[in-house]
Amino acid sequence: MGRVTIRRGIPPLLIGLTVLVSACSSDETPKVQIGEVRRAPVSEVVEAPATVGARATATLRSPAAGTVAKLYVHDGETVDKGEILARISSPQAQDQLEQARKAERQAAKPVRLGGGVPAPSIRLAGLNLTSSLDRKVARGFAKARAAARKIKDARVRAQLLAAIDAAETQHRAQRAALDQITQNLTRSVNQTLSQVSGQIGAGLGGLAASMSSLQAASKTQAKAAVKVASTTVKGLVIKAPFDGVVTLGGPSGGGAPDLGSLLGQLPAGLGGQAGAAAGSSGGGAATGTSGGTVATGVPVAAGDAIVTVTDVSELTLSADVDETDVLLVARGIRAEVELDAVTGATYRAKVAGVGVTPKEGTTGGVSYPVRLTLGEGAYDDGGEAPVPKPGMSAVVRLTVRESPDAVAVPAASIVTSGRETVVWVVRGDGTAERRVVKLGAQGDAAVEVARGLSPGERVVVKGADTVRPGQKLT
Numbered sequence: 001m002g003r004v005t006i007r008r009g010i011p012p013l014l015i016g017l018t019v020l021v022s023a024c025s026s027d028e029t030p031k032v033q034i035g036e037v038r039r040a041p042v043s044e045v046v047e048a049p050a051t052v053g054a055r056a057t058a059t060l061r062s063p064a065a066g067t068v069a070k071l072y073v074h075d076g077e078t079v080d081k082g083e084i085l086a087r088i089s090s091p092q093a094q095d096q097l098e099q100a101r102k103a104e105r106q107a108a109k110p111v112r113l114g115g116g117v118p119a120p121s122i123r124l125a126g127l128n129l130t131s132s133l134d135r136k137v138a139r140g141f142a143k144a145r146a147a148a149r150k151i152k153d154a155r156v157r158a159q160l161l162a163a164i165d166a167a168e169t170q171h172r173a174q175r176a177a178l179d180q181i182t183q184n185l186t187r188s189v190n191q192t193l194s195q196v197s198g199q200i201g202a203g204l205g206g207l208a209a210s211m212s213s214l215q216a217a218s219k220t221q222a223k224a225a226v227k228v229a230s231t232t233v234k235g236l237v238i239k240a241p242f243d244g245v246v247t248l249g250g251p252s253g254g255g256a257p258d259l260g261s262l263l264g265q266l267p268a269g270l271g272g273q274a275g276a277a278a279g280s281s282g283g284g285a286a287t288g289t290s291g292g293t294v295a296t297g298v299p300v301a302a303g304d305a306i307v308t309v310t311d312v313s314e315l316t317l318s319a320d321v322d323e324t325d326v327l328l329v330a331r332g333i334r335a336e337v338e339l340d341a342v343t344g345a346t347y348r349a350k351v352a353g354v355g356v357t358p359k360e361g362t363t364g365g366v367s368y369p370v371r372l373t374l375g376e377g378a379y380d381d382g383g384e385a386p387v388p389k390p391g392m393s394a395v396v397r398l399t400v401r402e403s404p405d406a407v408a409v410p411a412a413s414i415v416t417s418g419r420e421t422v423v424w425v426v427r428g429d430g431t432a433e434r435r436v437v438k439l440g441a442q443g444d445a446a447v448e449v450a451r452g453l454s455p456g457e458r459v460v461v462k463g464a465d466t467v468r469p470g471q472k473l474t
Helices: 091-108 132-149 154-234 260-265 272-287
Strands: 033-036 038-053 056-061 066-071 084-089 237-239 244-248 305-311 316-322 334-339 342-354 366-379 393-410 415-417 420-426 432-436 438-442 446-451 458-462
Touching: 038 366, 038 438, 038 446, 066 091, 084 305, 091 154, 132 154, 316 342, 316 393, 334 366, 342 393, 393 438, 393 458
Parallel strands: none
Antiparallel strands: 033 458, 038 316, 038 393, 056 305, 066 084, 084 237, 244 305, 316 366, 334 342, 334 393, 342 366, 393 446, 415 420, 420 432, 420 458, 438 446
């Protein structure tokens, strides 16, 4: 939409500008008219299309596939926050909840591995004097000594006894060495067995830790599935989120994802049949209420609109202001509103916020959203105007600049020359002087000259675009 600027100023006669002279003969229509600069109020107004909106609107949808079990309200009925509006019967949602609870109970069962692996050990038997072999050897040495003592030759007897003692000593040394070897071998074998059993134990410990982590993750996912399924079942009882007026059904398509479908996004084994059921419900949308009639007994699909609640306690306006004007709009600016549906009435409004997201218009221009609060309205004769309904079309006129005591000239006095704004001033000798001025508020009939003119000066108020420097005007 191109810029539409309505400059609601004060007509030239109210400003007090007096037509003084004509540069032509009395038989000709004056081509140039001159007036006096005086003070007067000037207002600049920007016009923009708008739509009436509600304080809040909520479209309540079925969280799962099922049937409308009961409707408690009718179109146009006023409801309070928390009031039950409808109930949906959905065996599918109940089954999903039960499956999720079973999965949660299964995930809560502890995972047990076999008992710990004890470290094995061995003991190799060494030579022992109490053993049968030791007893036999001892008896043999004793017999040899007895036989040697019977020899009468003392020298031979002594040699034999010495040899027996040496043999016995050697036997004992060999037995001690064998015991030491046996002990060392036992120690080495047991150390090796201990290392192997430690590695086995560490492996089992790591496996147990991994199983515990998997179980914890399974518990978390199972709890999430139960929470989603419980929310879905709870959502089968549809309640008003705030006070408002009810409309059965709602806009078709474009709705938010239903809660039941979230089950289908859970990992395999947790969502299971619930996820498959939620996925299949989308295929039944054609038989639901989306875009159709809502009534008791009517089948619905997950995401179908059941009831729309609109809070009309405070009406708003959403206006599209052209990019060439939006920088003049600020919060708190007053506005007047005219509705297509209420001819001859004017409503009050005030700017509540100015958006920053651009919107491309049908003519290629860019506009920005401006939100206003809508007040009461009155007809031209003073009668009270009716309260509008959300969605009605309107035109807002935003008073973007006001100057109650401006140095004002008629809008026709202003000539644009490149980037300069010019006014033709009448000198004392009656000739034209080109003077660059700065404008303030720009009304429809009059504009404010913020700099360049003083009250009492005379300017060209008609035919300014035909005047040349030094031209004789009076």
